[in-house]
Amino acid sequence: MTAIETLNALKLTGVDKSFGSLSVIKGVELSVRKGHRHAVIGPNGAGKSTLFNLISGMFPLTAGEIELNGQRISGLAPHKINRAGLSRSFQITNIFHKMSVFENLRIGVLAKHGSRFDLLRPISRMRSINEETGRILDLVGLSVRSGHLAGDLSYSEQRALEIGMTLSTGAEVILLDEPTAGMSREETAQAVELIRKVTEGKTLLMVEHDMSVVFSLCDRVSVLVYGSILATDTPAEISKNSAVQQAYLGEDAA
Amino acid sequence: MSATSKFLIIGLALLVSIALPPFLSAGWQNALNTMLIASLFALSFNLLAGQAGLLSFGHAAYFGVGAFAALHLMLAVEDGLPVPTPLLPLAGALAGLVAGVVSGWFSTMRSGVYFALVTLAIAELFHSLTPHLQGLFGGESGISSMRMPWMGIRFATILEVYYLTLGWFVICAVLLWAYTRTPFGRLTLALRDNEQRVRFMGYDAHVSKTLIFTVSAMFSGVAGALQAVTNETANYDLFSAGVSSQVVLFTYVGGATLFFGPVFGAVAFTVFAFLMSDLTRSWLFYQGLIFVLVMLYAPHGIGGALAMQLRQWRELDWRRLVKPYATATVGGLMIAAGVVFLTETVSILFGLDYEHARTLTPDYLPDFTLMGQVWSPVAVSTWVLPAVLLIGGIALLQVARRWLDHSDDAMAASDTETSKGSV
Amino acid sequence: MEFFFISTLNGVIYGLLLFMVSAGLSLIFGMMGVLNFAHASFYMLGAYLAYALSSVFGFWGGILLAPILVGLLGMVIERGLLRKVHAHGHAHELLLTFGLAMIIAETIKLFFGDFPVNYQIPTELRFSAFTVYGTNYPFYRLFIGFVAVMMFIGLWLLLSRTRIGIVVRAAERLPAMAEALGHNIPVVFMGVFGAGAALAGLAGAVAGAFYPTNPNMAAELGVIVFVVVVVGGLGSLKGSLVASLLIGLFSSFAVGLDWSLAQLFGLFGLGEWAQSVGGLMTLELSSVSGTIPFALMLIVLLVRPAGLMGERN
CATH class of the missing domain: 1.10.3470 (ABC transporter involved in vitamin B12 uptake, BtuC)
Structure with missing residues (x-):
């Protein structure tokens, strides 16, 4: 653990990523303040998901550095990054389809409490683990579905579970990849409230397409275009920024 | 269970x-x-x-x-x-x-x-x-x-x-x-x-x-x-x-x-x-x-299939299933009998003992014994038996399957809710 | 010199034979993702069918008809069985082919018994091609190599020069896209599976007359063919060819060499120590020639799973 206290939960410095000769992320500088809800927006193919994959350790960086609470995490394996306190969700629902909703969440709670390789105690006796899982279940509103197979849930329920699983490992920095993609207007509104509730006191970085979600939820917005950050500001300022309008909002309208 | x-x-x-x-x-x-x-x-x-x-x-x-x-x-x-x-x-x-x-x-x-x-x-x-x-x-x-x-x-x-x-x-x-x-x-x-x-x-x-x-x-x-x-x-x-x-x-x-x-x-x-x-x-x-x-x-294996049946034990309408299941069992047994008959016949006819027997009677194919019965490889009846067993067995399975499909449809129509809840 | 020349020739020809079998296996894996455990069984079936048919249609009739029958069987298996379990995933497909390999081996035992059958080269082909260092080199060995080379050329022309080849290659790379473009991918899959089976059947029909034709030949060749496709890179034809020749040459040379690890250590003055350790140290290359291919396979799988020529993992 580092002794340096920083204001930034997450800091990206000069991050590059290329696949072969194709350069996808170019010199990204990004700081996410502790306790902020921060959105990354940008046109399709701008590299938003790639950026998330870099931060969470799915791909190695080509150049640059990523710090979590002042501690370098770039180059670490995904599970180490998670243990360092950063947890991510997936754009395409990525759950344990053949396990119960409760168990989906409990896997994360067990990881949080370091019971990863526990071979000596029956899980049913681990009361505090099961209670904590129950609390997360309540939080994401899936208590009534506790015993159902995750694969049998409706789409929006699976999205809620996805968020619950991201939270379950107890990370303080949460990355959500398009949490409202494919949802109806009502479902989106519910999801926004859910995200607001569960990220209270935590740091959130999210990829989002829906501008109304960004405006109602986020303190900061970064615009990613062609692999570079065009601007970072408050939602209100970003919507006034002419360069952003030209590069992104204008293009969207056309 | x-x-x-x-x-x-x-x-x-x-x-x-x-x-x-x-x-x-x-x-x-x-x-x-x-x-x-x-x-x-x-x-x-x-x-x-x-x-x-x-x-x-x-x-x-x-x-x-x-x-x-x-x-x-x-x-x-x-x-x-x-x-x-x-x-x-x-x-x-x-x-x-x-x-x-x-x-x-x-x-x-x-x-x-x-x-x-x-x-x-x-x-x-x-x-x-x-x-x-x-x-x-x-x-x-x-x-x-x-x-x-x-x-x-x-x-x-x-x-x-x-x-x-x-x-x-x-x-x-x-x-x-x-x-x-x-x-x-x-x-x-x-x-x-x-x-x-x-x-x-x-x-x-x-x-x-x-x-x-x-x-x-x-x-x-x-x-x-x-x-x-x-x-x-x-x-x-x-x-x-x-x-x-x-x-x-x-x-x-x-x-x-x-x-x-x-x-x-x-x-x-x-x-x-x-x-x-x-x-x-x-x-x-x-x-x-x-x-x-x-x-x-x-x-999912034989155990998996049985477990599935057991799990649905109470929900299934057994009166409706007795007929197709019995038919399927008979059909399956007939097919098994046909396959076993053919396999054992081949095993005998292509075996060393039979080859030896043939050299003794160069002009015709001698009879063979299977399951305590004597069969002639050139007699029609020898081959009709497995044919009947196989064709009859397959036919019975088809019939049973059609019945099952019908009762499945009927059940699905009558109680969609219960079957959903059981998963 | 004699050892070197003869071993090289034998090795190359054995390698070509391996390629005839591994080409189909590799092609099928590249395209359908199915690791076909029954592939070597097609080789064995080719040999037995050619043997059975040759008594009616003569040697050439047997060699011609057996691959066709094996190819048809391959198509039936793909269409009727493999496709049925496709929804359950690749592991399930693999298990099914594993079961089929058992059935084919046991069926052959049922009809032909547990011992080798007397499948022989016809007398008109039983002459020596040339004599080197006082050894008569059998013509039929060259014939096996010739058939394999012709097959490779034919396959290469088919894949690179014809419309069918383009569709097959498209289906291998992006099946969904090829299907969207209006090509009948299920038929392509069936065709490739059948063709792969037929090639293995041809290899069996030709080689069965030279090497012993017995019910274990599939199991024996099967593991070596797995080694070949893994080392060459699953899905890569060129890789299969290179790996086939490599394994072929290795097997042919290793049986004649008595090198051991102890001798290697001897070069550094540690010979006596190594001799005293014994065990692995003193094993001669000739006696572990069966082990080296698996060690090679293991190393490739762990270090470079895409194989020598493969493009992807």
Whole structure:
């Protein structure tokens, strides 16, 4: 653990990523303040998901550095990054389809409490683990579905579970990849409230397409275009920024 | 099925397996012993294949290593090392564990087909190398030893060995079952379901899979050791692809998705092998046929299919199902009879005895005896019988299926809600 | 010199034979993702069918008809069985082919017995091609190599020069896309599976007359063919060719060499120590020639799973 206290939960410095000769992320500088809800927006193919994959350790960086609470995490394996306190969700629902909703969440709670390789105690006796899982279940509103197979849930329920699983490992920095993609207007509104509730006191970085979600939820917005950050500001300022309008909002309208 | 009835069934099975064997012939006692060893091997294999979703084609390696380790310990006991005979399988466990850590670390670096190929290569490595290693594996002839008496038990009869095997089987089965109830046991299932997500939830997938592999190899080693204690000998043939294949066969026919599925497969196959090996040369053919049919029509194994029926026991309208099920059973039996008739006929007509008989009567094909009846290969009736059995059986199955489809539709229409709630 | 020349020639020809079998296996895996455990069984079936048919249609009739029948059987298996379990995933497909391999081996035992059958080269082909260092080199060995080379050329022309080849290659790379473009991918799959089976059947029909034809030949060749496709890179034809020749040459040379690790250590003055260790150290290359291919396979799988020529993992 580092002794340096920083204001930034997450800091990206000069991050590059290329696949072969194709350069996808170019010199990204990004700081996410502790306790902020921060959105990354940008046109399709701008590299938003790639950026998330870099931060969470799915791909190695080509150049640059990523710090979590002042501690370098770039180059670490995904599970180490998670243990360092950063947890991510997936754009395409990525759950344990053949396990119960409760168990989906409990896997994360067990990881949080370091019971990863526990071979000596029956899980049913681990009361505090099961209670904590129950609390997360309540939080994401899936208590009534506790015993159902995750694969049998409706789409929006699976999205809620996805968020619950991201939270379950107890990370303080949460990355959500398009949490409202494919949802109806009502479902989106519910999801926004859910995200607001569960990220209270935590740091959130999210990829989002829906501008109304960004405006109602986020303190900061970064615009990613062609692999570079065009601007970072408050939602209100970003919507006034002419360069952003030209590069992104204008293009969207056309 | 409720927990109580499960315990009742297991308790009953245990009672029978303790009380019955003394009244059986030595042949049966031996068969039961083999059955228990095969069951334990299949259970430990299934921890890896069924629960973690890692299909190994080289589990003979850990079975074999366990057997040789036990034999070396037996040799040491002969020389005066004070280890009680009932504890010999511990050597197998230790050897399986060590081999499992090393192989597991490397093989779980890969997944899917590549994992299967690594395990296959490791087993083939053992199989091709061991006949040349005189010291550890006794070269081509292998090594032999003797069971030493302990505390007045002489371990001279197969019955005594059987009880030893039974004891170890029960201990190992309980441990393997308890494993599924631990946090790590749940993680094992999660790894099968979605390894990527497990990684992003803070687990080191590679270390986890190595650990699972190791546990599986350790119990396989116990099974191998029990075999060595039984036979008092082992050679490099234990590492052959045949041994690895058998356990795959037992597990998937029995049902890899159920905890006791592999036991079901192992018991069924060893009992059939014991009963059939005297009656037919074609036992392995039937075994392959059963395996392929199960893969095609009951992808979760026979145990899986039965469990599904049991789960729906109360919801199913049995009055409506009696007719199609009875028809399907008759149809299936007819097809089986037809296939067996044809297979045995081919086996006779193309066999050496028949070839010899033909040389005596060069002008015509002599009659042959099958199932106590005399048949002529040129008589129409000989071939009409299997044809009728096969065609009739298929027709009955079709009829039964049509009835079932109808009743399914009817049920789906009447109570969609209950069936949804049961999942 | 004699050892070198003869071993090279034998090795190359054995390698070409391996390629005839592994080409189909590799092609099928590249395209359908199915690791076909029954592929070597097609090789064995080719040999037995050619033997059975040759008694009626003569040697050439047997060699011609057997691959066709095996190819048809392959198509039936793909269409009727493999496709049925496709929904359950690749592991299930693999298990099914594993079961089929058992059935084919046992069926052959049922009809032909447990012992080798007397499948022989016809007398008109039983002459020596040339004589080197006082050894008569059998013409038939060259013939096996010739058939393999012709097959490779034919396959290469088919894949690179014809419309069918383009569709097959498209289906291999992006099956969904090829299907969207209006190509009948299920038929392509069936065709490739059948063709792969037929090639293995041809190899069996030709080689069965030279090498012993017995019910274990599939199991024996099967593992070596797995080694070949893994080392060459699953899905890569060129890789299979290179790996086939490599394994072929190795097997042919290794049986004649008595090198051991102890001798290697001897070069550094550690010979006596190595001799005293014994075990692995003193094993001669000739006696572990069966082990080296698996060690090679293991190393490739762990270090470079895409194989020598493969493009992807």
